[in-house]
Amino acid sequence: AQTVTQSQPEMSVQEAETVTLSCTYDTSESDYYLFWYKQPPSRQMILVIRQEAYKQQNATENRFSVNFQKAAKSFSLKISDSQLGDAAMYFCAYRGNNNDMRFGAGTRLTVKP
C-alpha cells in the first residue's frame, strides 16, 4: 500500500520569507499524481498544486512550487514570499492507479508578521 510521510508536524516562517515543506512517499507504481492541499481554519480543503509523475518538470503556481524527485520519492513544497494568509495545515497527497487519494499527516504552517 502507498504511504505518504510528512516529517514536519509544524513549521514557521517570517512573512515575505521562503519556506519548504517536506513530503516523501512509498509506492511501487510508475504512474501516479501528487498533490499539496491547504486546509485553513475553515477546514475547507484547497488544492495548492499538482504534479504528474510522468512529467519531469516541476509544477509551479505563482508563489508555490514543488521539487519533485521521482527516484527519491520526494515531493517538497516551496512557498515564496510567504503571506499571512498562507497560514494553514498543509497536506501532501498521493493518488495512484486505484484512484484513491492518500494523505500525509500534515504540516501546520505558521506565518509570523
Add this chain to the structure above:
Amino acid sequence: GAVVSQHPSWVICKSGTSVKIECRSLDFQATTMFWYRQFPKQSLMLMATSNEGSKATYEQGVEKDKFLINHASLTLSTLTVTSAHPEDSSFYICSAKEGGGVWTQYFGPGTRLTVL
C-alpha cells in the same frame, strides 16, 4: 474551480439516532465521490468511494452497515451514520471527481458531527 457543497455544515444528535449528510457537486457531474473522516488535528482518512448507480466501495475497517452511502444521481451522494455513538463524532468531508483523464478532486467544506 468546481464547487462541492455539503449539508449540514454541523449537526448534533443523540446517541442511537441516525444522521444523513449530503454532498453535492454544484456545477459539474460527478460519477465518483469520496467520503473522508478527519479527527481533530489529524489527517483525512478515506472511508469509502461512492460510484453513481452502484454500491460504494468501503475501506478496510469501515463498517458498511453503519456508514450507509447512496450515490443516486450524478450530483448527489449521501452518507448516513446509523445508530450514532459518541465515538462517531468527527469531521466528515466529501469530495467529487471532476473530469476524465487527468481528473481533479474537489472537496466539500465538511460536516462536523457531534453525538451526545
